[in-house]
Amino acid sequence: MKLRTKDLKFYYGTFEALHGITIDIPANKITAFIGPSGCGKSTFLRTMNRMNEAMRNTRVEGEIQLDNENLLSMDVTDVRRRVGMVFQKSNPFPKSIYDNVSYGLRVNGIKKKSVIDTAVERSLGRAALWSEVKDKLHKPALALSGGQQQRLCIARALAVEPEVLLLDEPCSALDPIATLKIEELLFSIKDITTIVIVTHNMQQAARIADSTGFFLLGNLIEFNDTKTIFSNPSSKETEDYVTGRFG
Amino acid sequence: MRHFQQELELLKAKLLEMSALVESAIYRSVQGVVEKNAELAHHVLNNEARINQLEIEIDDFAISLLALQQPMAADLRLITASIKINNDLERMGDLSVSIAQSALALVKEPLIRPLIDIPHIAGLAQGMVRKALDAFVNRDAELARSVLVSDDAVDNMRTASYHELISFMEANPQHIAQAVYLLSVVRNLERIADHATNIAEDVLFLVKGIDVRHHNEEKTALAHT
Numbered sequence: 001m002k003l004r005t006k007d008l009k010f011y012y013g014t015f016e017a018l019h020g021i022t023i024d025i026p027a028n029k030i031t032a033f034i035g036p037s038g039c040g041k042s043t044f045l046r047t048m049n050r051m052n053e054a055m056r057n058t059r060v061e062g063e064i065q066l067d068n069e070n071l072l073s074m075d076v077t078d079v080r081r082r083v084g085m086v087f088q089k090s091n092p093f094p095k096s097i098y099d100n101v102s103y104g105l106r107v108n109g110i111k112k113k114s115v116i117d118t119a120v121e122r123s124l125g126r127a128a129l130w131s132e133v134k135d136k137l138h139k140p141a142l143a144l145s146g147g148q149q150q151r152l153c154i155a156r157a158l159a160v161e162p163e164v165l166l167l168d169e170p171c172s173a174l175d176p177i178a179t180l181k182i183e184e185l186l187f188s189i190k191d192i193t194t195i196v197i198v199t200h201n202m203q204q205a206a207r208i209a210d211s212t213g214f215f216l217l218g219n220l221i222e223f224n225d226t227k228t229i230f231s232n233p234s235s236k237e238t239e240d241y242v243t244g245r246f247g
Numbered sequence: 248m249r250h251f252q253q254e255l256e257l258l259k260a261k262l263l264e265m266s267a268l269v270e271s272a273i274y275r276s277v278q279g280v281v282e283k284n285a286e287l288a289h290h291v292l293n294n295e296a297r298i299n300q301l302e303i304e305i306d307d308f309a310i311s312l313l314a315l316q317q318p319m320a321a322d323l324r325l326i327t328a329s330i331k332i333n334n335d336l337e338r339m340g341d342l343s344v345s346i347a348q349s350a351l352a353l354v355k356e357p358l359i360r361p362l363i364d365i366p367h368i369a370g371l372a373q374g375m376v377r378k379a380l381d382a383f384v385n386r387d388a389e390l391a392r393s394v395l396v397s398d399d400a401v402d403n404m405r406t407a408s409y410h411e412l413i414s415f416m417e418a419n420p421q422h423i424a425q426a427v428y429l430l431s432v433v434r435n436l437e438r439i440a441d442h443a444t445n446i447a448e449d450v451l452f453l454v455k456g457i458d459v460r461h462h463n464e465e466k467t468a469l470a471h472t
Contacts, residue, residue, distance in 0.1 A: 203317055230319045232456030242319040244251065 002027035002164060002194040003048060003071075008062035010043055010052065017043050019218045020062065025211075030186060030195045032209035032226070034202055036241070039215040041198045045166050048196065049083035050076055066164070081108065084162035084193075088169035090149035092141035092156070097124075097133050100141045100152055104160040119159050126192075127155035128185040147178025154185065158193070165189070167197040171204065183208050202242060206230045214238045251316050255325060258308055259384075262329055262336075265301045266380045268294060269336045272343035273376060273439060277369040279350030280432055288354075291347035298340040305333045321453075328453040332383065335442040335449075339376070342435045342442075349428040349435075359422045364411075365432055368404045371397060372436045375443035382450045394447035395459070401440040408433045 003025040010018040018040050025031050033041040046052045047060060053076070064071040071079060081104075092100050101120045110116060120137070124130040129151040133144070141152055150170060157165060167186075171179040186195055186208055199205050205212050206226060213223040214237070222229065222238045233239050240246050248256075272291045279288035309330045312318065318326055375394050382391035409430065416426045448460050457464060 202319065206319075231323055233320055239320050243322045244249070244319075 001025065002067065003196070004063075004065040004068075005047075006063040006065075008044070008047065008060070008064060010040075010047055011059040011061075012055075013057050017218055018047070021220045023213065023220060023223055025194065025196060027194050028190055028192075029210040030190060030197065030208050032205035032212045033196070033198045033215055034200075034205050034212060034241070035215035035221075036246075037200075040218040041213075041215040042168050044215065044220075045168055045196060045198050046085075048164070048166055049085055050079050051085060081160050082162055083164040083166060084157035084160065085166045085168070086150070086153050086157055086170050088172050090146060090153050090173075092144075092149050092152050094140070094142055096138045097141050097144070097152060098137040101155050101159050104156060108160060123155040123159040124152075126158050126185065126189050127151045128181055128188070129155055145178075147174050147181065150174060150178070150182060151185065154182070158189065162193060164194045164196065167195065169198055169200060172200060179204070202230070214241060216241070251312075251318075251322075254312055254316070255322060258305070258312065258326070258329055261301065261305050261308065262332060263380075263384065265298065265305060265333065265336050266383075268298050268301070269340050269343070270373075270376060270380070272298065272340055273346075273373060276343040276346035276350060277365075277373070277436075279347050280353060281366055281369070283350070283354045283358075285351055285354050288347040288350040291343050295340060295344050298337060302333055302337040306330060309333070324453045324456060328383075328449040331449050332446050335445045339439050339442045342439050345435050346432050349432045352428050353425065356425065359419065359425055364404055364408050365429065365436070368401060368408065368433060368436045371401050371404070372440040372443065375401070375440050375447075379443045379446040379450065382447060383453070386450070386454045388451055388454045391447040391450040391454070394443055398440055398444045401437055405433055405437040 001024040004023070006022050008018060008021040009016060021040075021044055033045065035041045043052065048064060048071070050071070052058050052060070060072065066074070066079070066082065071083075093103065095103075098120055101123050102116045105116050105119055110119075121130060121134075124133060129148060132148060133139075133152075141149065144152060150173075154165075154167075154170070171182050174182065183204065186197070189195070197205075197209070209226045211223065212226045212229040214221045214229065214233075214235070216237055222233055222235045224234065228234075229238060230242055233242060272294055275287040276291045278284055279291065309326050312326055316322075375397050378390050378397075379394045381387065382394065412426050412430050412433070416423050419426075445460075448458075451457055451459050
């Protein structure tokens with residue numbers, strides 16, 4: 001197991017947003033979380049690289065382990081390097097394509113140009129963007145299309161070779177072709193990283209995830225292999241959600 | 248009710264219309280043989296086109312629901328089970344036509360001997376069809392399981408009838424033609440029972456999400472021990 005949480009609770013002020021989540025997330029697989037808005041799936045995702053700590057007046061209880069190490073007591077910069085994140089809205093830095101991808105490497109103290117060049121090409125390649133941008137690496141990242149910008153953000157996250165990649169609705173602002181490209185690239189990077197994705201799009205979870213978890217009102221209602229969740233879920237609530245009876 | 252739910256209800260309604268036609272075809276073809284009633288047999292032949300037409304309509308509708316609604320979980324199982332049940336019903340319709348054709352051949356001359364076990368086998372097969380379809384309508388897994396159990400009884404009766412008819416043919420070679428028609432009726436009834444079994448298996452998949460075909464359940468249970 002790559003990531004493991006035990007009785008994980010999360011509070012926004014006095015509001016308990018997660019009611020004791022226990023889950024084992026397997027390495028080198030795609031794990032998807034689905035559930036209606038406000039169910040806690042994004043909150044849960046953000047606890048896994050401690051992004052929630054950036055918000056004031058929040059609190060975590062319980063355990064999170066990354067490779068059996070206590071993630072909550074690690075150096076937060078280490079956590080963010082090992083557990084990368086991509087958000088719903090692509091957020092490239094207002095810099096060149098090259099500078100975006102190399103940014104994390106420079107922050108981590110890598111200075112040698114040949115090393116950085118190799119890493120930039122490798123990361124853009126893995127993010128299925130290299131062939132589209134290789135002749136304009138020093139052009140502004142913000143001039144790329146929405147789908148390209150999102151793949152650039154994935155390339156930027158991959159450049160520091162994270163062990164886990166968290167994605168929060170990475171395709172919700174993209175057209176079907178751009179979505180397909182992202183899904184294909186997730187398949188292709190499974191062997192080098194563990195992927196955890198939050199999605200509103202059930203078909204997306206069904207297409208790409210090995211395991212799927214259903215969240216409702218701060219609880220993890222069911223976590224099972226994806227085929228079971230979408231063909232024969234054990235819980236009535238999951239059944240009602242995936243068949244569109246509510247949510 | 249959501250639009251999609253209404254569409255699923257419509258799919259079920261079409262399948263029930265198909266079931267009613269097929270059940271009636273089985274009944275009439277059997278009565279055609281038992282009562283030597285050519286009119287009932289002709290009725291079966293005339294109704295076949297409607298059954299075939301419905302088969303196409305149901306498949307087309309089910310495929311459009313799969314394509315347009317991307318159904319999940321119980322809805323997905325309902326649609327895939329409907330496609331398979333539809334296919335089994337249409338085959339039962341074809342088998343009724345074969346029985347009706349045998350009936351028309353048999354009415355031409357007096358039966359040399361009583362109809363061996365045909366009424367009995369027919370009763371069992373029709374009961375299985377009835378139960379399998381009731382299980383579908385009421386999503387009744389227990390009833391579906393009871394159909395699976397009956398299949399062996401029908402198989403045994405078919406084998407016994409075969410032996411009896413073969414002995415009869417050996418003793419009365421001048422009546423072989425008649426015996427062959429009776430043999431065909433027995434065989435077609437046994438096949439109808441097989442299709443009823445398939446439907447019962449599909450109902451179990453629909454209700455429980457389990458696949459019991461080809462003793463899969465026992466194999467899976469063994470694999471987990």
